[in-house]
Amino acid sequence: MALALxxxxxxxxxxxxxGDSKYxxxxxxxxxxxxxxxxxxxLCNEAKAKQYHNFxxxxxxxxxxxxxxxxxxxAYRSKKMPGETGLIRIRFLVNCxxxxxxxxxxxxxxxxxxxxxxxxxxxxxxxxTRNLSGWKLLPNEQSPEDYYQYLIFKLKDGQLIEIMx
Amino acid sequence: xxxLALIISLMGVPLSGWxxxxxxxxxxxxxxxxxxxxxxxxxNGHYQYSREYQEAxxxxxxxxxxxxxxxxxxxxxxxKSGDFITWKTLIDKAVELNTKENLGYRGWCRYxxxxxxxxxxxxxxxxxxxxxxxxxxxxxxxxxxxxARALCYKALGNPQKSIEIIETQLSTPDYSIGIFDxxxxxxxxxxAEQHQRAIECFQRQSAYNELAENQYYLGLTYQALADxxxxxxCMQRAKTLYLAGKIMRDSYTELMxxxxxxxxxxxxxxxxxxxxx
Numbered sequence: 502m503a504l505a506l507x508x509x510x511x512x513x514x515x516x517x518x519x520g521d522s523k524y525x526x527x528x529x530x531x532x533x534x535x536x537x538x539x540x541x542x543x544l545c546n547e548a549k550a551k552q553y554h555n556f557x558x559x560x561x562x563x564x565x566x567x568x569x570x571x572x573x574x575x576a577y578r579s580k581k582m583p584g585e586t587g588l589i590r591i592r593f594l595v596n597c598x599x600x601x602x603x604x605x606x607x608x609x610x611x612x613x614x615x616x617x618x619x620x621x622x623x624x625x626x627x628x629x630t631r632n633l634s635g636w637k638l639l640p641n642e643q644s645p646e647d648y649y650q651y652l653i654f655k656l657k658d659g660q661l662i663e664i665m666x
Numbered sequence: 667x668x669x670l671a672l673i674i675s676l677m678g679v680p681l682s683g684w685x686x687x688x689x690x691x692x693x694x695x696x697x698x699x700x701x702x703x704x705x706x707x708x709x710n711g712h713y714q715y716s717r718e719y720q721e722a723x724x725x726x727x728x729x730x731x732x733x734x735x736x737x738x739x740x741x742x743x744x745x746k747s748g749d750f751i752t753w754k755t756l757i758d759k760a761v762e763l764n765t766k767e768n769l770g771y772r773g774w775c776r777y778x779x780x781x782x783x784x785x786x787x788x789x790x791x792x793x794x795x796x797x798x799x800x801x802x803x804x805x806x807x808x809x810x811x812x813x814a815r816a817l818c819y820k821a822l823g824n825p826q827k828s829i830e831i832i833e834t835q836l837s838t839p840d841y842s843i844g845i846f847d848x849x850x851x852x853x854x855x856x857x858a859e860q861h862q863r864a865i866e867c868f869q870r871q872s873a874y875n876e877l878a879e880n881q882y883y884l885g886l887t888y889q890a891l892a893d894x895x896x897x898x899x900c901m902q903r904a905k906t907l908y909l910a911g912k913i914m915r916d917s918y919t920e921l922m923x924x925x926x927x928x929x930x931x932x933x934x935x936x937x938x939x940x941x942x943x
Contacts, residue, residue, distance in 0.1 A: 522717050522721065524717040524720050524721065525717065526716070526717060527713070527715040527716055527717070527743075528715045528716075528720065528743035528744060528747055528749070529715065529743070529744075529747030529748075529749060552715065552746065552747070554746060554917045554918050556917070557917050558915070558917070559915050559916060559917065559920070560920060564928065565926045565927065565928070566920055566926070567926040567928050567929070568928075588750060588780060590748045590749070590750065592747065592748060607748075607749065607750075607751065609750050609751055611782075613750055613751060613754035614751070615751055649747070651747065651748035653748055653750075653779075653780070655780075655781055663781050665748075665779065665780070665781060665919060665920070666748070666779065666918055666919040666920065
């Protein structure tokens with residue numbers, strides 16, 4: 502059943518694809534959605550966007566991951582909310598100028614099942630993530646490139662307890 | 667020699683460039699998996715995130731629905747992209763089809779990527795109950811799965827059990843020490859205020875694989891013992907090592923007990939560091 506749902510979900514990504522493929526160019530690609538995305542956010546070369554781990558240097562943020570954790574520790578406010586437990590992933594693109602866009606959110610409960618968190622949590626995390634400004638450029642011999650990054654927030658009863666990766 | 671275990675373990679994990687030996691299926695007279703394995707080779711040369719890579723594995727599954735290897739390798743890009751739901755569905759299928767082969771890997775990923783400590787412990791302990799041979803290493807080879815299990819217990823607030831597991835693992839005959847084992851055990855001892863044991867661990871880590879983290883925690887241990895001279899020396903060494911790139915590093919995630927330059931600098935700017943007495 503779960504596998505059938507997965508295949509169904511993957512089939513929903515057909516719109517961007519050439520031919521009959523049910524896949525995007527790469528797993529995790531985020532297509533521009535005029536209803537959600539900033540039209541002024543531009544990519545240098547979307548067809549060649551890389552992944553965060555292509556740095557091979559770990560987390561690439563000004564001041565290192567500690568600086569990012571500090572931003573969330575200071576900005577995220579939540580009272581105890583029983584049941585608001587699990588993970589939220591926010592995936593997005595960092596362009597060749599270090600600016601971010603095309604944010605997408607996904608949530609799960611402790612059993613890896615889809616979960617929609619209370620908007621006071623999800624909207625807050627999304628807004629703080631949108632405001633982050635310390636993403637480093639992906640080094641390249643010719644010129645900087647765009648890359649995909651994600652943050653996963655581990656929540657326990659609405660409290661933010663860990664940030665990954 | 668010290669990286670032999672790492673190299674061996676890397677041969678058996680689902681990294682992008684690793685290929686299954688299809689002839690093994692032929693030898694076992696499983697022609698359906700053999701044929702699926704040959705189809706899966708169509709992904710060679712394609713990035714594991716790519717459409718072509720995923721489609722080749724789909725074709726392999728179409729040929730042989732119980733070809734666990736395809737589910738396992740399809741899952742990797744979803745794991746790395748943080749798509750926990752799709753990853754879990756795929757890796758669960760791989761575990762269902764070949765439990766002994768894939769359970770340890772799933773357990774490791776639960777810990778490394780999603781900090782699912784209970785889930786990781788469950789998988790690793792279940793694997794341990796199913797086999798009589800060594801349960802093996804993490805996907806990258808840096809951690810024995812028993813050490814990973816120990817770190818999960820620490821994260822769940824049971825440091826004593828964590829210490830016991832690592833001590834047992836380190837005393838296992840023919841065990842090849844992991845590149846962070848002594849550091850993690852040292853931090854556990856430090857936090858348990860067993861300072862002399864902590865120092866011994868950090869000294870072993872220095873001899874085996876010196877890291878900024880190691881000197882930082884050694885410095886904290888000396889601070890706890892009110893040895894200001896050694897504390898300062900360690901923090902200075904930690905900074906030098908950090909700036910030279912001798913740090914705990916992982917391409918995908920943050921390792922437990924990792925520290926940052928700001929941690930070292932904060933220690934070096936503290937009143938304790940600068941006080942005369």
